[in-house]
Amino acid sequence: MLGQAEGLKEGPKVITVVSGKGGVGKSIVSVNLAIAISRLQKRVLLFDADIGFGSVEILLGTTSKLSLKDYFQKKIPLNEIIMNTPYDIDVLSSGLEVEDLVYFNMGDKNSLYRDFANLIRKYDYIVLDFPPGYNENLESFYETSDFLVVVTTPEPTSLINTYTFLKMMMIKGIDPNEIHVVMNMVRDMKKGRQSLEKFVGVIERFIGMAVTATHIMRFENGVRRSVEIQKPFTLYKKTLQPSLVMYRLANMITRQRKESKKESFIEKLKTFLGIG
Numbered sequence: 001m002l003g004q005a006e007g008l009k010e011g012p013k014v015i016t017v018v019s020g021k022g023g024v025g026k027s028i029v030s031v032n033l034a035i036a037i038s039r040l041q042k043r044v045l046l047f048d049a050d051i052g053f054g055s056v057e058i059l060l061g062t063t064s065k066l067s068l069k070d071y072f073q074k075k076i077p078l079n080e081i082i083m084n085t086p087y088d089i090d091v092l093s094s095g096l097e098v099e100d101l102v103y104f105n106m107g108d109k110n111s112l113y114r115d116f117a118n119l120i121r122k123y124d125y126i127v128l129d130f131p132p133g134y135n136e137n138l139e140s141f142y143e144t145s146d147f148l149v150v151v152t153t154p155e156p157t158s159l160i161n162t163y164t165f166l167k168m169m170m171i172k173g174i175d176p177n178e179i180h181v182v183m184n185m186v187r188d189m190k191k192g193r194q195s196l197e198k199f200v201g202v203i204e205r206f207i208g209m210a211v212t213a214t215h216i217m218r219f220e221n222g223v224r225r226s227v228e229i230q231k232p233f234t235l236y237k238k239t240l241q242p243s244l245v246m247y248r249l250a251n252m253i254t255r256q257r258k259e260s261k262k263e264s265f266i267e268k269l270k271t272f273l274g275i276g
Contacts, residue, residue, distance in 0.1 A: 011264040016145040020161025025184040030129035036250035061230030067095025099236035137193040147174040178212040217242040
């Protein structure tokens with residue numbers, strides 16, 4: 001029954017975008033990073049799993065009429081739920097809490113696994129936009145990440161929550177191939193760099209995690225304007241400092257060459273759903 005998914009030796013690379021708390025620009029980073037990667041001639045699927053506010057659709061200026069909820073409840077084929085956008089990325093909206101997938105019956109979960117395994121063959125990267133805060137039910141997804149992008153701001157509460165998130169990962173033994181820390185909405189670049197360097201030093205000293213790279217996104221009115229007109233800032237104005245940061249991060253991610261020893265995303269999904 002699951003044989004159709006076999007032979008998927010090299011699935012897409014998985015980029016998980018997280019934050020310790022809400023309101024730090026996590027979904028903005030997810031959307032613009034996905035677009036920056038697509039501009040490097042890569043096929044990208046953005047999985048909008050943060051259903052609390054629907055930020056992804058607002059940022060893209062598009063509305064998805066279907067979601068995974070329709071797949072389970074109305075039996076609509078998964079490929080019909082995928083939303084094509086004008087920006088050369090596809091979007092899959094969850095329409096439900098991702099951890100709720102474990103409560104569907106076994107037949108539905110088998111179908112999801114099989115259909116999703118076939119669907120993702122066409123993509124080079126999957127960008128997962130997860131809800132803020134650490135969620136034990138999502139540990140399988142954190143673990144399968146080839147790239148973990150952690151978004152924070154210079155605000156003390158944001159840094160504390162980010163530290164707590166990463167410490168929980170360490171305690172649970174979760175070790176992504178690469179960890180990128182993005183400090184967003186920085187008004188004073190000099191102070192921002194100092195704050196980020198100090199923060200990363202604390203992470204590496206007291207948590208023992210190696211941060212692959214750091215990225216500072218300056219507060220820009222152009223970003224706010226891009227949200228107002230519902231056009232991602234990486235396309236609205238490519239010369240904005242935050243746009244340059246997203247394209248730099250996209251280049252770093254797509255230049256990844258070393259082989260991952262992790263289970264593929266689809267194998268982790270099987271474990272998460274409890275079907276294998």
